[in-house]
Amino acid sequence: MDIKLDGRVAVVTGGSKGLGLAIATRMAASGADVALLARRTEVLQEAWEAVSTTARGRVLAVSCDVSNAQDVARAYGEVMAGLGRVDILVNNAGTSQTGAFTTITDEVWQADLDLKLFAAIRLTRLVWPQMVERRWGRVINVLNTGAKAPKAGSAPTAVSRAAGMALTKVLAGEGAAHNILVNSLHVGLIESDQWARRHAQAQTSQSYAGFLADMGKGIPMGRVGTAEEFANVACFLASDAASYVTGTAINVDGNLSPVM
Numbered sequence: 107m108d109i110k111l112d113g114r115v116a117v118v119t120g121g122s123k124g125l126g127l128a129i130a131t132r133m134a135a136s137g138a139d140v141a142l143l144a145r146r147t148e149v150l151q152e153a154w155e156a157v158s159t160t161a162r163g164r165v166l167a168v169s170c171d172v173s174n175a176q177d178v179a180r181a182y183g184e185v186m187a188g189l190g191r192v193d194i195l196v197n198n199a200g201t202s203q204t205g206a207f208t209t210i211t212d213e214v215w216q217a218d219l220d221l222k223l224f225a226a227i228r229l230t231r232l233v234w235p236q237m238v239e240r241r242w243g244r245v246i247n248v249l250n251t252g253a254k255a256p257k258a259g260s261a262p263t264a265v266s267r268a269a270g271m272a273l274t275k276v277l278a279g280e281g282a283a284h285n286i287l288v289n290s291l292h293v294g295l296i297e298s299d300q301w302a303r304r305h306a307q308a309q310t311s312q313s314y315a316g317f318l319a320d321m322g323k324g325i326p327m328g329r330v331g332t333a334e335e336f337a338n339v340a341c342f343l344a345s346d347a348a349s350y351v352t353g354t355a356i357n358v359d360g361n362l363s364p365v366m
């Protein structure tokens with residue numbers, strides 16, 4: 107499907123690496139102006155250059171820690187100053203944070219909720235009024251399959267993600283009358299910078315390709331997904347082609363999750 111996003115402005119959090127970078131690249135190549143939000147400025151600069159290579163619109167890189175309320179407000183101001191509006195918000199920034207329940211301190215719980223839940227709440231609250239005014243908006247929350255099928259040892263992430271799924275449904279209900287469509291995408295195992303980092307940290311003699319192949323063995327489709335495959339679904343949801351899709355929680359996991 108040829109996705110067209112001409113005339114739209116998208117904000118992608120965690121847009122400098124992995125799934126966020128793939129989404130930003132695909133949206134920019136589809137004609138949207140795109141703002142990339144992430145913390146590390148040198149990595150953002152590299153991402154800006156990469157996205158600009160195939161972009162058909164403007165690309166803006168804004169350094170921001172989305173888990174910090176003041177930083178989110180400042181970054182939103184920079185996006186508005188640079189691109190003038192926001193039509194599409196992709197709440198994607200995140201990390202994997204898990205442990206045995208009794209080892210998770212209040213500080214770890216709070217940091218996880220700030221990054222994965224409050225970042226989405228705060229950014230959505232900022233962009234919502236202009237989407238209502240223009241009667242057009244898309245909010246895409248990137249979550250994980252653990253939101254639907256939490257396992258032992260998967261806190262705090264699974265709990266933050268389940269809250270993100272509830273937030274998605276609440277917002278879809280409130281946005282429907284205003285043509286603001288809100289959906290969540292649930293990641294299983296998708297190749298990204300985080301897996302490259304984990305492979306490097308493991309200091310194994312196994313190649314990265316072998317590491318990914320082993321990860322894929324437990325997935326019914328027999329392989330991990332690619333960031334581009336994930337970005338395709340996000341771009342569809344952001345487009346006019348998805349004009350009757352809202353309040354859904356879509357797995358992008360090669361059927362890894364036991365729950366639909």
Ligand SMILES: NC(=O)c1ccc[n+]([C@@H]2O[C@H](COP(=O)([O-])OP(=O)(O)OC[C@H]3O[C@@H](n4cnc5c(N)ncnc54)[C@H](OP(=O)(O)O)[C@@H]3O)[C@@H](O)[C@H]2O)c1
Binds near residue numbers: 126145221294
């Ligand atoms: N890939 C998977 O298999 C998988 C599985 C389950 C869930 N997910 C979820 O999917 C999303 C994308 O994951 P990924 O694999 O693409 O991760 P990644 O390769 O590690 O990229 C993470 C991106 O988020 C940014 N980021 C992290 N913390 C941030 C913060 N506090 N403020 C702003 N930006 C921040 C990073 O840049 P800076 O570090 O410079 O800020 C980077 O751009 C995450 O929410 C992740 O939890 C992924």
